[in-house]
Amino acid sequence: NPIIDLHDVSVTFQSNGKTLHAVNHVNLQINQGDIYGIIGYSGAGKSTLVRTINLLQQPTTGTVTVSGRHLQQLSNPDLRTARKKIGMIFQHFNLLNSRTVLNNVEYPLLSQSINKHDRRAKAKKLLELVGLGEFEASYPEQLSGGQKQRVAIARSLANDPDILVSDEATSALDPKTTNDILKLLKHLNETLDLTIVLITHEMQVIKSVCQHVAVMDQGKIIERGPVADVFSET
Ligand code: ADP
Ligand code: ADP
Numbered sequence: 001n002p003i004i005d006l007h008d009v010s011v012t013f014q015s016n017g018k019t020l021h022a023v024n025h026v027n028l029q030i031n032q033g034d035i036y037g038i039i040g041y042s043g044a045g046k047s048t049l050v051r052t053i054n055l056l057q058q059p060t061t062g063t064v065t066v067s068g069r070h071l072q073q074l075s076n077p078d079l080r081t082a083r084k085k086i087g088m089i090f091q092h093f094n095l096l097n098s099r100t101v102l103n104n105v106e107y108p109l110l111s112q113s114i115n116k117h118d119r120r121a122k123a124k125k126l127l128e129l130v131g132l133g134e135f136e137a138s139y140p141e142q143l144s145g146g147q148k149q150r151v152a153i154a155r156s157l158a159n160d161p162d163i164l165v166s167d168e169a170t171s172a173l174d175p176k177t178t179n180d181i182l183k184l185l186k187h188l189n190e191t192l193d194l195t196i197v198l199i200t201h202e203m204q205v206i207k208s209v210c211q212h213v214a215v216m217d218q219g220k221i222i223e224r225g226p227v228a229d230v231f232s233e234t
Helices: 046-051 076-084 101-109 116-129 145-156 175-192 203-209
Strands: 004-015 018-030 035-039 061-066 086-090 163-167 195-200 212-217 220-226
Touching (some): 018 046, 018 061, 018 220, 035 046, 035 175, 046 163, 046 195, 101 116, 163 175, 175 195
Parallel strands (some): 035 212, 163 195
Antiparallel strands (some): 212 220
């Protein structure tokens, strides 16, 4: 069974009296443990589609099933719990600048029933996992872009998610740093059995880490399959 199953999902927005079909009757199944790329031009609907996976964006039609649960049928507390199992990272790292790196990673754990000592220990372990063990007392502004993204990745893992959604997470980074972050994502995919949904507009990013890819255009998936089949090397 797929860990993510979007069935006939549409999202429409009203603007200037017109209806915009940002996502237009999309079906998408993603298997546990996959690194699944979603590529397309800006405005294709990638972010909107992926935001339906945790109902940050409510679909206008269709059903969203994650880990076998139909999310639209959950009570609000159950939905909050389900959302914690979906981590997210973005192009802009969304770190708290007035907090240390360690505090940033601890942040998602503050609302959990976990004591301070265990919270600290967990955050430190996550920082080591992303290669930033020595930076726990630093502030985000003292870090490079790649390091900030590593902090954001550590934070996204605080609640032991099953799924990580990466929305253009390498788009602001240089090619070398992009590569390092992609290697880290691959490592997390393999060691934590983390399913990764990776939005990008760069084919090279898809080619270097994804197993499957869907190509979006004007709210629809216009092609999909194993990366080697969708993007031939010739
Ligand atoms: P992508 O991630 O592929 O760049 P988006 O999902 O961000 O595309 O956007 C798809 C379309 O939906 C765009 O035309 C965008 O302007 C529009 N859109 C996205 N979010 C909203 C919103 N909250 N209100 C109105 N229009 C939106
Ligand atoms: P991304 O490229 O990552 O989708 P955007 O800058 O397009 O980022 O969107 C950032 C936020 O603005 C999202 O919450 C999106 O839903 C919203 N948004 C995007 N386009 C529009 C729009 N035309 N009108 C209103 N909100 C929008």
